[in-house]
Amino acid sequence: MSFAAAWEAACDVEGWLTEAQARRLFAAAGAVPPGGQIVEIGSFRGRSAIVLARGARADVEVVCIDPHAGSDRGPQEIAAQPALGEADLAAFRRNLERAGVSDRVRHLRDFSTMALRRFDGPVDLLFVDGAHRFRPARADLVRWGARVPDGGRMLVHDAFSSIGVTLALLTATVPRPSWRYVGREGSLAAYVRASPARRLGETRCSTGTDFAIRIAAKAALLSGDISVSLSSSTSSCASPAIRLKVVERQRRSGCNTWTVPNR
Numbered sequence: 001m002s003f004a005a006a007w008e009a010a011c012d013v014e015g016w017l018t019e020a021q022a023r024r025l026f027a028a029a030g031a032v033p034p035g036g037q038i039v040e041i042g043s044f045r046g047r048s049a050i051v052l053a054r055g056a057r058a059d060v061e062v063v064c065i066d067p068h069a070g071s072d073r074g075p076q077e078i079a080a081q082p083a084l085g086e087a088d089l090a091a092f093r094r095n096l097e098r099a100g101v102s103d104r105v106r107h108l109r110d111f112s113t114m115a116l117r118r119f120d121g122p123v124d125l126l127f128v129d130g131a132h133r134f135r136p137a138r139a140d141l142v143r144w145g146a147r148v149p150d151g152g153r154m155l156v157h158d159a160f161s162s163i164g165v166t167l168a169l170l171t172a173t174v175p176r177p178s179w180r181y182v183g184r185e186g187s188l189a190a191y192v193r194a195s196p197a198r199r200l201g202e203t204r205c206s207t208g209t210d211f212a213i214r215i216a217a218k219a220a221l222l223s224g225d226i227s228v229s230l231s232s233s234t235s236s237c238a239s240p241a242i243r244l245k246v247v248e249r250q251r252r253s254g255c256n257t258w259t260v261p262n263r
């Protein structure tokens, strides 16, 4: 199955996943070993579920968790709207059927915290795109993340575009050195679980520099009326009132550290 065919089947389904992000999801699903398990938290109408199911080998189970309660559908749609949830569920089933992956997906119609009790075994690929508020997003990252074994992967949508998810990621992954940030596609952040033994020889502080640069920029944005443009090395913000050099890369003792000069 090619990515082009998978995207052809998914691109008309309502949702926020971009083609480039879908490509990354597709590749990650294809890399899950035989007999492995993929878990998606937050399926909505099936756009990402179709990509995962099309990308995964036939002997990999794809579990999609969504209560379809009409709650937390997006940043402005927090409160439950049951009729919308039912419409999403009907669309989800219809879209999976049309994409030919209904029998490839096990749907748990439940909130992610509850679904955890109904799920056994390790998660080789965890895709988190459920509730975007800080507490439930963090619970997904911590509790479901704990099911990802060494070498497993976690992809998180809206990592840099939703403040609740950004803060959840920051507090859930930075204190846990076993999560190694391996890049992003737009606002889709990618992590690999790497035990301390596996990380021997890596420099701890080289982890997550891209993540850090974005957090710094976001903090700068929140703290004042400024605009930010980022490049891969040095970044600058400019506004009539404030000129702020956001991030300055410094090499110290062979490590990369990032500072935010207040100028």
Ligand SMILES: C[S@@+](CC[C@H](N)C(=O)[O-])C[C@H]1O[C@@H](n2cnc3c(N)ncnc32)[C@H](O)[C@@H]1O
Pocket: 014, 015, 016, 017, 041, 042, 043, 044, 045, 046, 047, 048, 049, 065, 066, 067, 068, 069, 070, 071, 072, 073, 074, 088, 110, 111, 112, 113, 129, 130, 131, 136
């Ligand atoms: C942004 S949409 C997911 C989009 C989907 N991944 C896609 O690419 O089309 C968020 C979804 O998360 C679901 N959701 C909200 N709270 C949840 C929770 N606690 N557990 C699992 N799913 C949840 C909502 O019902 C909604 O369908």
